[in-house]
Amino acid sequence: MMSQIEKNLSAVKQEILAACSRVGRDPATVDLIAVSKTFPVALIHDAVDAGHRHFGESKLQEAEPKINTLPNSIHWHFIGGVQRNKVRKLLQNFEIIHAIDSLKLAAYVDQIATELGLFPKIFLQVNIGRETTKGGFLEEILRTEMENILSLKRLEILGLMCIPPAGPDPESARKWFASLREMRGALEEEFCVKLPALSMGMSGDFQIAIEEGSTHVRVGSAIFGKRAYRVDGELG
Numbered sequence: 407m408m409s410q411i412e413k414n415l416s417a418v419k420q421e422i423l424a425a426c427s428r429v430g431r432d433p434a435t436v437d438l439i440a441v442s443k444t445f446p447v448a449l450i451h452d453a454v455d456a457g458h459r460h461f462g463e464s465k466l467q468e469a470e471p472k473i474n475t476l477p478n479s480i481h482w483h484f485i486g487g488v489q490r491n492k493v494r495k496l497l498q499n500f501e502i503i504h505a506i507d508s509l510k511l512a513a514y515v516d517q518i519a520t521e522l523g524l525f526p527k528i529f530l531q532v533n534i535g536r537e538t539t540k541g542g543f544l545e546e547i548l549r550t551e552m553e554n555i556l557s558l559k560r561l562e563i564l565g566l567m568c569i570p571p572a573g574p575d576p577e578s579a580r581k582w583f584a585s586l587r588e589m590r591g592a593l594e595e596e597f598c599v600k601l602p603a604l605s606m607g608m609s610g611d612f613q614i615a616i617e618e619g620s621t622h623v624r625v626g627s628a629i630f631g632k633r634a635y636r637v638d639g640e641l642g
């Protein structure tokens with residue numbers, strides 16, 4: 407029998423296919439990250455049984471025991487705010503870190519990666535709505551610091567990530583997603599660098615994010631159900 411998680415995953419994947427076809431994109435260019443924060447290992451197992459392999463967590467303390475219990479074939483994405491004192495363990499447990507939000511943090515991650523002999527994949531988080539309550543680079547700061555960030559040879563910079571300001575409906579996120587894509591284009595041109603990926607789109611707006619170029623959608627509640635509580639240190 408199909409688990410509820412498998413049904414939800416399948417519905418989300420259908421939506422991803424439909425969004426891709428509306429804008430003529432190859433669905434293989436979109437990674438679905440199942441955001442499992444606050445949800446128990448049993449539900450993650452259901453998703454693994456359904457063939458899913460990309461999962462996102464936002465707190466190291468919560469994620470570590472899950473990672474240690476679940477199969478090694480899982481690709482773990484850290485989508486939460488990064489605390490300096492957690493960097494070493496994050497690098498040891500996660501394949502991709504989505505929210506590097508300062509030059510100082512990037513340099514520290516590069517230093518620890520050197521010590522560990524790793525070449526971590528990262529996203530640079532942009533505070534696209536310039537909200538005081540959110541982390542991420544302001545555009546002008548990122549442009550000022552980009553040269554220095556690019557000199558950090560251990561970091562594989564996949565691209566940009568954002569959490570847009572809350573809006574009245576999914577459609578209101580479109581302009582923020584489009585801005586992130588445009589910013590990516592401008593940075594690629596100015597710094598002669600490739601930033602292939604855009605981490606944007608959550609349960610409420612992933613279809614629109616895909617229409618605007620997202621390559622990594624971070625989807626939690628549409629797969630696992632409503633979260634009972636808000637996670638400490640959760641972004642946005």
Ligand SMILES: *Cc1c(COP(=O)(O)O)cnc(C)c1O
Nearest residue numbers: 441485608609624625626627641
């Ligand atoms: C929790 C979270 C998500 C998933 O949110 P849903 O609305 O449940 O899909 C995505 N991105 C980040 C950064 C999150 O903290």
